[in-house]
Amino acid sequence: MNTKLLASIAVFALVTSLVASSMTSVYAEDTKVADKKAKMDMKMDAKKMKMDKKMDDKKAKMDKKMDAKMAKKDAAPAGAATNDATVEIPKGVATKNPCTPGCYSPDTVTVKAGGKVTWKNMDNAAHTATSTDGKAFDTSLINAGASASATLSTAGSYPYMCSLHPWMQGTVTVQ
Numbered sequence: 001m002n003t004k005l006l007a008s009i010a011v012f013a014l015v016t017s018l019v020a021s022s023m024t025s026v027y028a029e030d031t032k033v034a035d036k037k038a039k040m041d042m043k044m045d046a047k048k049m050k051m052d053k054k055m056d057d058k059k060a061k062m063d064k065k066m067d068a069k070m071a072k073k074d075a076a077p078a079g080a081a082t083n084d085a086t087v088e089i090p091k092g093v094a095t096k097n098p099c100t101p102g103c104y105s106p107d108t109v110t111v112k113a114g115g116k117v118t119w120k121n122m123d124n125a126a127h128t129a130t131s132t133d134g135k136a137f138d139t140s141l142i143n144a145g146a147s148a149s150a151t152l153s154t155a156g157s158y159p160y161m162c163s164l165h166p167w168m169q170g171t172v173t174v175q
Contacts, residue, residue: 082110082111082112082115083112083114083115084111084115084116084117085110085111085116085117085172086117086118086119086120087105087107087109087117087118087119087120087129087170088104088105088120088122089104089105089120089121089123089162089168090102090103090105090122090123091123091124093123093127093165093168094123094124094125095125097165097167098167099168103165103168103169104119104129104168104169104170106170107169107170107171108170108171108173109170109171109173110172110173111152111172111173111174111175112174112175113152113155113174114152114153115151115152115174116149116150116151116152117137117149117152117172118147118148118149119139119142119147119148119149120147121145121146122145124144125144125164126141126142126143126144126164127142127162127164127165127168128140128142128164129142129148129160129161129162129170130160130161130162130163131158131159131160132158132159132160132161133158136154136158136160137150137152137158137160137172138150138163152172153174154174155174155175156173157171157172157174158171158172158173158174159171160172
């Protein structure tokens with residue numbers, strides 16, 4: 001009986017050492033895989049950060065270029081009075097507070113008495129062109145992509161704004 005017991009203990013010890021050995025190698029392999037995955041994740045994070053920075057730089061460059069273009073357009077002289085004038089409402093001004101000058105482009109126009117001013121909405125949001133006194137003219141809502149006009153007969157200077165976005169301001173001068 002002692003021999004059977006000793007043989008059983010020996011077999012048990014052998015099996016235990018085999019299992020422990022294989023478990024150690026499996027654990028070591030799992031650790032290698034985890035380390036490899038962590039390194040790949042770090043590389044991907046670095047690539048993503050680099051791409052994000054590139055995109056941010058590109059966006060900043062485009063914004064700067066657009067701001068310069070808008071400033072140049074707004075800096076142009078008003079010129080002589082004409083019978084008609086067109087004012088564009090640029091894309092993005094509904095969320096660009098403040099945007100003056102540049103909310104309306106140009107933000108100042110001059111027309112002859114009886115002349116017509118047309119506002120073209122290039123933005124995605126609806127806007128108005130409403131004289132600040134509320135009496136000279138009010139285009140009502142100008143939906144995205146639409147236009148509205150006002151004919152002005154009396155000489156004078158008429159400041160106006162968007163009643164939905166009051167930081168948007170411009171002036172119509174009638175001669």
